[in-house]
Amino acid sequence: MPGAIQSVERAAAILRLLGGAGRPLALAELAAALDLPRPTVHGLVRTLRDEGLVDQDRTTALYRPGAGLRRLGGGWDRHDLRARAMNWADALAGGTGCAVYLAVPVGTMASLVHHVFRPDGSPQTLRTNTEQPLHATAWGKCLLAFAPVATPPARELELRRYTGRTASTVAMLEAHLSAARVRGLATDVGEFETGFGGAAVPLRSGGGLTVAALGIAGPVEELFGGGGEPRRHLAEQLQHAGREISASLVTPR
Amino acid sequence: MSAAEQRASPARERVVAAIDQGTTSTRCLLFSRSGRMLAVAQREHRQHYPEPGRVEHDAEEIWRNVARVVPEALRRAGLEPENIVALGIANQRETTVIWNRHTGAPLARAITWQDTRTGPIVARLVEEGLGPLYAATSGFGPATYFAGPRLRWLLEHVPGARAGAEAGDVLFGTMESWLIWRLTGGPAGGVHVTDVTNASRTMLMDLRTLEWSPKLLDALQVPERMLPEIRSNAEVYGVCSEVLPGVPVAGALGDQQAALVGQTCFAPGEVKCTYGTGAFLLKNTGARIGGSAQGLIPTVGYLIGERPVYALEGSIAVTGSLVQWFRDSLGMIGTAAQIETLAMTVPDNGGCYVVPAFSGLYAPHWQANARGVIVGLTSYITRGHLARAVLEATAWQTREVVDAMNAESGIPVTRLKADGGMTADHLLMQYVADVLDVPVERPLGSEAVSLGAAYVAGLAVGHWPDLEVLRANWHRAAMWEPDMDARVRERERENWARAVARSYDWVR
Numbered sequence: 001m002p003g004a005i006q007s008v009e010r011a012a013a014i015l016r017l018l019g020g021a022g023r024p025l026a027l028a029e030l031a032a033a034l035d036l037p038r039p040t041v042h043g044l045v046r047t048l049r050d051e052g053l054v055d056q057d058r059t060t061a062l063y064r065p066g067a068g069l070r071r072l073g074g075g076w077d078r079h080d081l082r083a084r085a086m087n088w089a090d091a092l093a094g095g096t097g098c099a100v101y102l103a104v105p106v107g108t109m110a111s112l113v114h115h116v117f118r119p120d121g122s123p124q125t126l127r128t129n130t131e132q133p134l135h136a137t138a139w140g141k142c143l144l145a146f147a148p149v150a151t152p153p154a155r156e157l158e159l160r161r162y163t164g165r166t167a168s169t170v171a172m173l174e175a176h177l178s179a180a181r182v183r184g185l186a187t188d189v190g191e192f193e194t195g196f197g198g199a200a201v202p203l204r205s206g207g208g209l210t211v212a213a214l215g216i217a218g219p220v221e222e223l224f225g226g227g228g229e230p231r232r233h234l235a236e237q238l239q240h241a242g243r244e245i246s247a248s249l250v251t252p253r
Numbered sequence: 254m255s256a257a258e259q260r261a262s263p264a265r266e267r268v269v270a271a272i273d274q275g276t277t278s279t280r281c282l283l284f285s286r287s288g289r290m291l292a293v294a295q296r297e298h299r300q301h302y303p304e305p306g307r308v309e310h311d312a313e314e315i316w317r318n319v320a321r322v323v324p325e326a327l328r329r330a331g332l333e334p335e336n337i338v339a340l341g342i343a344n345q346r347e348t349t350v351i352w353n354r355h356t357g358a359p360l361a362r363a364i365t366w367q368d369t370r371t372g373p374i375v376a377r378l379v380e381e382g383l384g385p386l387y388a389a390t391s392g393f394g395p396a397t398y399f400a401g402p403r404l405r406w407l408l409e410h411v412p413g414a415r416a417g418a419e420a421g422d423v424l425f426g427t428m429e430s431w432l433i434w435r436l437t438g439g440p441a442g443g444v445h446v447t448d449v450t451n452a453s454r455t456m457l458m459d460l461r462t463l464e465w466s467p468k469l470l471d472a473l474q475v476p477e478r479m480l481p482e483i484r485s486n487a488e489v490y491g492v493c494s495e496v497l498p499g500v501p502v503a504g505a506l507g508d509q510q511a512a513l514v515g516q517t518c519f520a521p522g523e524v525k526c527t528y529g530t531g532a533f534l535l536k537n538t539g540a541r542i543g544g545s546a547q548g549l550i551p552t553v554g555y556l557i558g559e560r561p562v563y564a565l566e567g568s569i570a571v572t573g574s575l576v577q578w579f580r581d582s583l584g585m586i587g588t589a590a591q592i593e594t595l596a597m598t599v600p601d602n603g604g605c606y607v608v609p610a611f612s613g614l615y616a617p618h619w620q621a622n623a624r625g626v627i628v629g630l631t632s633y634i635t636r637g638h639l640a641r642a643v644l645e646a647t648a649w650q651t652r653e654v655v656d657a658m659n660a661e662s663g664i665p666v667t668r669l670k671a672d673g674g675m676t677a678d679h680l681l682m683q684y685v686a687d688v689l690d691v692p693v694e695r696p697l698g699s700e701a702v703s704l705g706a707a708y709v710a711g712l713a714v715g716h717w718p719d720l721e722v723l724r725a726n727w728h729r730a731a732m733w734e735p736d737m738d739a740r741v742r743e744r745e746r747e748n749w750a751r752a753v754a755r756s757y758d759w760v761r
Contacts, residue, residue, distance in 0.1 A: 067587060077587075077588070077590065077591050077594050078594065079590040079591060079592075079593040079594050079677075079678070080588050080590045080591060082590065082677060082679075083588070083589070083590035083677045086677050086699070087698075087699065090697050090698050090699065090730055091289070091290070091698075093697060093730065094287075094289050094697050094698065094728070095289070115731065116697070116730045116731065117697075117728075117729055117730055117731060117732070119697050119728035119729070119730070120728075121728070121729065124729075124732075126679070126731055126732065126733065128679045129679075
């Protein structure tokens with residue numbers, strides 16, 4: 001077992017100092033309090049700032065606890081996620097001809113934060129703010145596979161059987177999740193609604209944490225080829241949009 | 254978005270470029286034949302505030318930004334100038350610049366549309382009894398909102414401006430004129446033109462003939478030889494010698510008219526609303542020039558081909574900027590998007606209303622002496638209720654303009670095509686649908702302004718054959734259906750009207 005990692009200990013000390021000071025602190029004060037060279041402390045505090053855990057005042061250059069500390073465990077605001085994802089979600093719908101969803105975990109459900117209609121002029125109903133089961137939808141399984149802390153373990157879910165293809169046992173669901181982790185993409189081949197399915201990729205914020213799932217939806221035969229694999233041009237566009245949105249989530253605000 | 258598409262055959266790809274010269278930034282966007290955005294590049298320019306009420310831009314800086322963002326957009330899409338079939342321009346309207354035709358140098362900073370320094374000039378026109386002449390000819394009475402009085406101010410105050418204009422050495426333009434002149438060669442043979450939509454915002458054009466009105470020019474003492482030639486929105490004005498050598502400059506529209514075209518509101522009665530800092534509703538009135546009695550502004554919608562299509566415009570000064578104020582001045586939220594989260598913590602406004610008459614009220618009230626009010630405060634009210642009231646203010650202001658439009662024509666609006674940044678707020682869009690009692694739709698891709706500029710340029714060079722093809726490019730990305738009890742709607746409408754009445758005449 002390796003010993004404690006020094007830079008993490010020092011970063012924790014900086015956060016405690018800032019949190020306990022009751023006023024913004026200068027770099028020199030931090031360095032003096034920790035008895036470390038200024039360049040070392042500067043490197044640490046700059047990394048914490050980039051992660052959103054420390055804020056630096058633009059005019060005085062003083063440091064104080066960051067807005068990101070309040071979000072610990074809370075994740076991204078769902079409407080900030082929608083605002084960041086909106087342009088790419090539109091482009092994804094335009095490029096694939098599919099409906100697009102953005103989902104976040106809420107308890108034992110996947111909550112839809114955003115919905116872009118399938119661009120074919122057909123009558124559709126906006127599904128924003130509705131909830132769907134984690135185990136039976138592409139976005140739900142994507143969250144289970146890639147956000148294991150924010151979602152309940154498979155054994156605690158009620159694995160209701162919606163269609164003949166629903167993963168209705170823990171073993172079956174675990175197999176689906178393993179496959180999703182290998183592919184980097186979760187699928188639903190008609191597991192919630194017969195004939196309709198989806199594919200979803202994780203959206204990752206700074207540090208690689210999965211905060212939401214981005215999915216495309218449509219008839220199963222349109223989305224998937226013979227072997228049950230998602231069609232390549234669709235998967236590529238989905239993954240490209242996922243990477244672009246994730247890149248925009250690295251910078252706080 | 255298009256990485257795969259671009260790899261296919263960049264050499265043969267034919268795209269249309271649009272320049273969106275806006276209030277805070279200049280952008281270049283590239284669009285495919287299906288109307289999909291392929292790339293965007295953007296640069297902000299400085300806002301100069303020399304005195305309270307004055308807002309200026311450096312036209313030379315804006316031109317330099319155009320010269321930077323266009324190649325940047327091409328690089329991002331992996332395309333060459335040869336791939337561009339045409340260039341279109343959409344611009345901030347009513348912003349006024351004069352420049353020397355021999356050197357290309359502006360004589361002063363451009364006076365922007367937010368600038369109110371022309372108050373005394375406008376007051377003088379009204380005192381001289383010229384209001385009815387302007388209303389009958391240009392479509393609306395004198396107001397600081399328009400470009401003509403700004404030009405008069407420049408002629409009066411900038412050394413050498415009047416003599417230069419009379420000698421034919423100094424030219425006037427709104428931003429599209431300035432950019433077209435620079436793109437087509439500037440001092441070396443630049444084309445000096447404007448389009449009917451921008452010209453309709455000068456207070457100098459006859460709305461019926463679509464020509465400069467000698468009477469209106471006389472009243473403001475503007476020498477006609479400094480004015481650009483008025484052209485249609487979709488025609489080849491000239492060929493770029495700078496930035497995109499060889500590419501035709503083939504379309505120009507004021508930004509709000511560009512959004513009308515981008516949203517493909519080609520049939521009389523169709524309405525679009527662009528929700529940004531403020532909001533602008535434009536309704537297609539076909540061959541009919543709408544009435545201004547309801548506080549609305551009749552204007553040219555577009556001229557594509559022979560016959561002009563007119564539009565009726567209702568402008569709301571404060572919509573998105575109220576959310577910015579809630580974020581930056583009150584610190585209630587961290588980002589604009591979080592207002593939806595905060596508003597969703599409560600089921601309704603709790604009886605609280607915010608009337609954002611920060612600089613008076615625009616359409617349909619036009620009350621310059623109104624100021625903002627928050628009414629209905631009780632100890633029950635939380636931040637969540639205020640967030641609701643802030644969002645609802647945008648919806649009710651939309652309703653007031655739509656009511657005015659309905660009263661003007663007698664034909665009710667049956668649906669609203671929304672675009673702009675605030676369409677990201679689904680709670681707001683639902684509330685707009687609820688209070689209008691008509692469906693609100695949002696198109697795929699939120700760049701209606703730039704798309705409209707691309708459309709007119711592409712039409713001019715035959716890249717797109719007709720308006721029907723463009724209509725087929727419009728795809729619904731979301732629709733909000735009204736879902737509010739009629740009695741609740743009426744009660745809230747009355748409350749809003751009472752709140753608005755309390756904002757009147759605060760400034761004495």
